[in-house]
Amino acid sequence: MFYEIKIKDHIRVDPTQFNDNIKESVIKSLNEKFEGYASEELGFVIGISDVNEIGEGKILSGDGGVYYETNFIVYTFKPELQELVVGKISEITNFGAFLEIGPIDGMIHIGQTMDDYVSFSKENVLLGKESNRTIKTGDICRARIIAISYKDLTNPKIGLTMRQPWLGNEMWIKEDLAKNKEKTGEKE
Numbered sequence: 001m002f003y004e005i006k007i008k009d010h011i012r013v014d015p016t017q018f019n020d021n022i023k024e025s026v027i028k029s030l031n032e033k034f035e036g037y038a039s040e041e042l043g044f045v046i047g048i049s050d051v052n053e054i055g056e057g058k059i060l061s062g063d064g065g066v067y068y069e070t071n072f073i074v075y076t077f078k079p080e081l082q083e084l085v086v087g088k089i090s091e092i093t094n095f096g097a098f099l100e101i102g103p104i105d106g107m108i109h110i111g112q113t114m115d116d117y118v119s120f121s122k123e124n125v126l127l128g129k130e131s132n133r134t135i136k137t138g139d140i141c142r143a144r145i146i147a148i149s150y151k152d153l154t155n156p157k158i159g160l161t162m163r164q165p166w167l168g169n170e171m172w173i174k175e176d177l178a179k180n181k182e183k184t185g186e187k188e
Contacts, residue, residue, distance in 0.1 A: 001083060002102070003076050004049060005042065012065040013057070026054055026070055034074060040150040043078025044103045077102035079145050079158055084167075089139045092124040097135055099143055099160055106158035108143060114172075115163055133172055140170045 011033065017025040030048045037045040055069035079085075079101070087101040097113060098105040110118050113135055116128035126135040135141070144167060147159030162168040166176070 001078055001080055002046075003043070003078055005074050005076055006052070006071065007074055008069065008071050010067045011070045012063075012067050015064045015066075018066075022054060022057075022068070023051060026051055026068055030070070030072060038104075038150065038153055038156050042074070043076045044156075046075040046077060046103055049073040049075055077104070079104075079106075079148050081145055081148060083145045084142060085145060085160070086140065086142050086170075089135060089137050089141060092120070092126060092135065092137055094120040097126060099141055101143075101158065101160075104156065104158060106143065106145065106160040108160045108162060112146075112159075112161040112163050114168060133169065135169055142167050142170065142173065 011026050011029045013022075013025045013029050017028065020028075027048060030051070034045045034048065049072075051070060051072045053071040057066040057068050059066055085099070085101040085106065087099040087106070089097050090100045090105055091098040094110075096110045097108045099108060110120070110126065113126055114128050114131065114133055116131045116133065118126050118128055121127055124137060128134070141162060143160040143162050144164060145158060146161045147157070149157040149159075151157075166173055
């Protein structure tokens with residue numbers, strides 16, 4: 001889920017930025033501090049939206065920078081268990097696929113890609129033995145988040161499944177909807 005979160009923090013502005021506008025210097029320091037930042041509390045910081053308030057600067061002994069108490073807003077992506085996500089397959093491997101979901105790729109284990117025996121081909125395609133359904137790089141897919149780990153903050157992990165009704169490659173979902181309409185005699 002994407003969020004807009006208000007944060008209050010002390011932001012250090014380097015002495016090399018003293019000639020610049022204070023707000024611009026604070027925004028630059030915020031972006032440096034939060035670019036690529038991930039935590040269980042905030043999720044994945046996408047960017048700084050706005051700086052609402054910059055307090056009076058304070059200099060600490062032994063440090064040439066100035067610290068400003070700052071209120072600002074960040075945009076974050078915080079994945080939640082059981083959340084449905086839509087993304088593009090970014091990579092296929094012999095153990096599964098990676099789905100781009102916002103600022104991170106989630107991993108779909110080969111056993112969670114479809115309700116079928118799945119094999120990995122030399123062309124980097126996952127193929128269902130009985131269904132003949134395929135997953136390849138660039139496919140748009142719908143998945144459910146089944147695991148989230150922030151154990152290693154430099155490499156957080158998201159586990160996904162597509163083995164539930166109405167999940168998987170968007171082409172499969174369209175095919176299944178068409179079949180359901182045929183069964184019920186529903187017109188478009």
